């Protein structure tokens with residue numbers, strides 16, 4: 001059985017993961033409009049992953065005999081000045097999500113919820129990958145600057161991502 005504090009925090013995290021999905025879909029839509037089809041594909045896959053994260057927590061709440069309560073998802077930003085600004089936002093967002101996961105971990109430890117600790121370990125490891133993938137793209141984009149050829153190459157590379165393919169390189 002989940003404590004009410006843990007249940008509330010997990011429900012907040014479901015909302016945060018679904019917001020992440022919505023934010024990355026908004027980024028994908030912006031990139032489509034800018035003809036960065038490969039980057040848009042990368043973000044579209046990322047959006048799908050975030051929905052999977054939300055559902056993983058949703059299923060866990062139910063498995064533990066808790067109640068899922070869905071709340072309003074905020075509207076995401078819709079416009080970015082450049083691909084580098086967009087991926088910097090994605091990286092900053094992942095850092096925020098990491099802080100939320102760490103906060104959840106602190107809570108289950110305080111509540112002596114061992115099953116919760118075991119469940120959240122997957123998310124702790126996932127956040128290392130999520131931050132690393134976003135940061136690698138930011139660094140590549142900074143490296144090429146305004147070079148059209150460089151942006152074209154990065155766009156092509158990121159377009160290779162599929163739901164079963166890795167997020168970086």
Ligand code: FEO
Nearest residue numbers: 017050053097130
């Ligand atoms: Fe579900 Fe990108 O964190």
